[in-house]
Amino acid sequence: MSVFENITVPELLINESIVRANIKHMAEKARQQGVAFRPHFKTHQSAEIGEWFRQEGVRAITVSSLRMASYFAAHNWQDITVALPVNLREVECINQLAAEITLGILLEDAQTTRHLDEKLLYSVNAWIKVDAGYHRTGLAWDQPEALIQCAQAIQNSRHLHLQGLLTHGGNSYHTSKDTIPTLFAESIQRMQNVKLALLAAGFQDIKISVGDTPGCCLAPTFQGADEIRPGNFVYFDAQQYQIGACTFEQIAAVIACPIIALHPDRNEVVVYGGAVHLSKDTVGIEGISTYGMVCLPEGEHWSTPITGAYVKSLSQEHGIIILPAGKIAQLSVGDLLCIVPAHSCLSADLLGSALTLDGRRIKMLSLRDA
Amino acid sequence: MSVFENITVPELLINESIVRANIKHMAEKARQQGVAFRPHFKTHQSAEIGEWFRQEGVRAITVSSLRMASYFAAHNWQDITVALPVNLREVECINQLAAEITLGILLEDAQTTRHLDEKLLYSVNAWIKVDAGYHRTGLAWDQPEALIQCAQAIQNSRHLHLQGLLTHGGNSYHTSKDTIPTLFAESIQRMQNVKLALLAAGFQDIKISVGDTPGCCLAPTFQGADEIRPGNFVYFDAQQYQIGACTFEQIAAVIACPIIALHPDRNEVVVYGGAVHLSKDTVGIEGISTYGMVCLPEGEHWSTPITGAYVKSLSQEHGIIILPAGKIAQLSVGDLLCIVPAHSCLSADLLGSALTLDGRRIKMLSLRDA
Numbered sequence A, B: 001m002s003v004f005e006n007i008t009v010p011e012l013l014i015n016e017s018i019v020r021a022n023i024k025h026m027a028e029k030a031r032q033q034g035v036a037f038r039p040h041f042k043t044h045q046s047a048e049i050g051e052w053f054r055q056e057g058v059r060a061i062t063v064s065s066l067r068m069a070s071y072f073a074a075h076n077w078q079d080i081t082v083a084l085p086v087n088l089r090e091v092e093c094i095n096q097l098a099a100e101i102t103l104g105i106l107l108e109d110a111q112t113t114r115h116l117d118e119k120l121l122y123s124v125n126a127w128i129k130v131d132a133g134y135h136r137t138g139l140a141w142d143q144p145e146a147l148i149q150c151a152q153a154i155q156n157s158r159h160l161h162l163q164g165l166l167t168h169g170g171n172s173y174h175t176s177k178d179t180i181p182t183l184f185a186e187s188i189q190r191m192q193n194v195k196l197a198l199l200a201a202g203f204q205d206i207k208i209s210v211g212d213t214p215g216c217c218l219a220p221t222f223q224g225a226d227e228i229r230p231g232n233f234v235y236f237d238a239q240q241y242q243i244g245a246c247t248f249e250q251i252a253a254v255i256a257c258p259i260i261a262l263h264p265d266r267n268e269v270v271v272y273g274g275a276v277h278l279s280k281d282t283v284g285i286e287g288i289s290t291y292g293m294v295c296l297p298e299g300e301h302w303s304t305p306i307t308g309a310y311v312k313s314l315s316q317e318h319g320i321i322i323l324p325a326g327k328i329a330q331l332s333v334g335d336l337l338c339i340v341p342a343h344s345c346l347s348a349d350l351l352g353s354a355l356t357l358d359g360r361r362i363k364m365l366s367l368r369d370a
Helices: A016-033 A047-054 A066-074 A088-098 A110-119 A144-155 A170-174 A180-200 A213-218 A238-243 A344-351 B016-033 B047-054 B066-074 B088-098 B110-119 B144-156 B170-174 B180-200 B213-218 B238-243 B344-351
Strands: A011-014 A061-063 A079-085 A102-107 A124-131 A160-166 A207-210 A253-263 A268-272 A283-285 A288-290 A292-295 A310-314 A318-322 A336-341 A353-356 A361-363 B011-014 B061-063 B079-085 B102-107 B124-131 B160-166 B207-210 B253-263 B268-272 B283-285 B288-290 B292-295 B310-314 B318-322 B336-341 B353-356 B361-363
Touching: A011 A016, A011 A344, A016 A047, A016 A213, A047 A066, A047 A361, A061 A066, A066 A079, A066 A088, A079 A124, A079 B253, A088 A102, A088 A110, A102 A110, A102 A144, A102 A160, A110 A144, A110 A160, A124 A144, A124 A180, A144 A160, A144 A180, A160 A180, A170 A180, A170 A213, A170 A238, A180 A207, A180 A213, A213 A238, A238 A283, A238 A292, A238 A336, A253 A344, A253 B079, A268 A336, A288 A310, A292 A310, A318 A336, A336 A344, A344 A353, B011 B016, B011 B344, B016 B047, B016 B213, B047 B066, B047 B361, B061 B066, B066 B079, B066 B088, B079 B124, B088 B102, B088 B110, B102 B110, B102 B144, B102 B160, B110 B144, B110 B160, B124 B144, B124 B180, B144 B160, B144 B180, B160 B180, B170 B180, B170 B213, B170 B238, B180 B207, B180 B213, B213 B238, B238 B283, B238 B292, B238 B336, B253 B344, B268 B336, B288 B310, B292 B310, B318 B336, B336 B344, B344 B353
Parallel strands: A011 A353, A061 A079, A079 A102, A102 A124, A124 A160, A160 A207, B011 B353, B061 B079, B079 B102, B102 B124, B124 B160, B160 B207
Antiparallel strands: A011 A253, A253 A268, A253 A336, A268 A318, A283 A288, A292 A336, A310 A318, A353 A361, B011 B253, B253 B268, B253 B336, B268 B318, B283 B288, B292 B336, B310 B318, B353 B361
16 A cells, blocks of 8 residues: 555655665765765754664764754764854753763854853863855854954863864855855865964864755865765755755655645645645745645655646645646545655654655654653 | 743743733624634644633634644534645544534535545534635635535535635735725625525525634624634734734734844844744835844843844744844843744744743644644
8 A cells, every 4th residue: 555545634755765875875975085974963853864874874963953962862872063053041951961972062252152161061072163155154264363262262161172163055055056066165165274274373183064965965075174064965855956956866755735625727726735834945946936846646656846836825734736737637635745845854844753655654853842 | 030031942932911912802802793703723722822712701713724623622622613625634533523522624615525425424514615815725706606516515415514604814914904904894795795695595594704813903893704713813923013913012922032143243143043943934024024023032021123123034943133233232142032923823833832921831732742
């Protein structure tokens, strides 16, 4: 019996073979390039999928919250970097984790570094967050004074141990496939400049950690980096496909949504599957903004995207899908559509668990388990 | 001690007095207008807040999923309408609920009605979903033939009992404050036309159920309707404020977010609070698209919005806030910002629980408890 027959509500469906191939591919690229592979686990948030990474030799990971760090620490991950500027209000949680595992955190100013250190009870690894061009967080790569001050504060601390420089080249999401390798190389070059400034100021053993999924997929070389931290590649999604970071065949996750109404007069169907399942993140495909790419169940997998189909709007629980004329006549209320989400990290977070194509439930961390 | 001191991570903060006043206000308006009040519980999704409605005399409710219906049925709600076209894949859940409570569902075609009836084991109340101008779901109000066919299929069924006509005037969200009362009245008039067509075809006791929050707030009269189903008014949010459906003082919920970085050179601060806390729904305020309105903690409550401040972008866990020059100098890493979300239904759903201003945790239904 097909997995599709048992689906009653919107579900995150994953193809385990593709997930494992995506993990293996990135792990091998990192090995070939001689860099450490510290994948970001915020996309899947699952202890079980974490084990699939462990089977590829992964021992160190990245997460986006201390809560996620606690979850993976409880599942025997001993080396975790929390890739968000440190939240001073969570020092208690930092101390609990630092007592048990090798915890890495991000710092980007000297004063926060001093405030944090006053309250730390255990050793914590510190990375300086560098803004190498994305302008979201971090100290500007071309202002070495502030960087040196931050490094100095870490060196003067009781509990913090300077590991190096960390950046996230999120600007790769807003450019084209052809430009990404250049952008990635430029980002590493800027990090190297910062490193030289720190070495000149007397600091030693400065590592460089980089890693957005588009950059790590498309860059031919990681030269100049010591560590990569991509996350989204585990599933990929419509945004990555649109950027050109993956092929359609590498996409490992869709949201299966039951059809609840047909409106052929306006080429629309309504699915049970809304903003609380897909998220309101969008992707532009052929000039149209959509919440995902629309596919059909096909055998034991999903089809290629239906040409001309898109997700026009999302309410809390329902989605309006535009389909080309004629396609709706082949569908009935109760059928499923498989939607490749615009941004799989957010959809996976919303759905809170996944279902493999052979019908196995994969548990995830849940925000609401707290 | 202020509730703000104990906050460590992004939290949905609610002002219980305002929530209760919002409930009382709408319940009284419904009473004065002589219509049934069947509030939509998808916004708060909380058994405890449900009790605050019960204290105002509410006995019948609306929800947006069968799972939400099961949750509230388990909390002693005996009359629940699921305001989404029926999902044929959940017949088992419908039967479980219908065995225990008065369950209402939405139908919008004769064939689905027949397919459903074949599998029903218990009595279920049926509402015909009418499209009175929003064009999301429902049978078009001006095509009485299809409506009569659907009503006929319900009447011919073994288990379905026709209650009447139900619409959601979601188009009120895309218009201006001045236009909403006219739109609301027009929607009721269209429903009355459908009712007349059904009466002429021999159907009896046809009720009319309407109810979007902007319409129910701004319409001076509910004449012609038998029931209203607003939901968002329990908290309101930046979208409702922008439409003019509420004053700022009626907004009952914010997301408290810790500041994790300051970037005064570009008038930005970074908060711990991203797409997985606020949702990526937006609102246009003074020509700028923002994920919410930015306020400060002030005594035991939150301040009015900071003029010129907005939420520029959201990643999975962090948000970039634009603040006017000079304001950042008054802030430190570790301080809180209070963000009125663009769409409180989605933010509440994401956060999965709320905290009252006196520090009490309010539990909610969690998608991931399933």
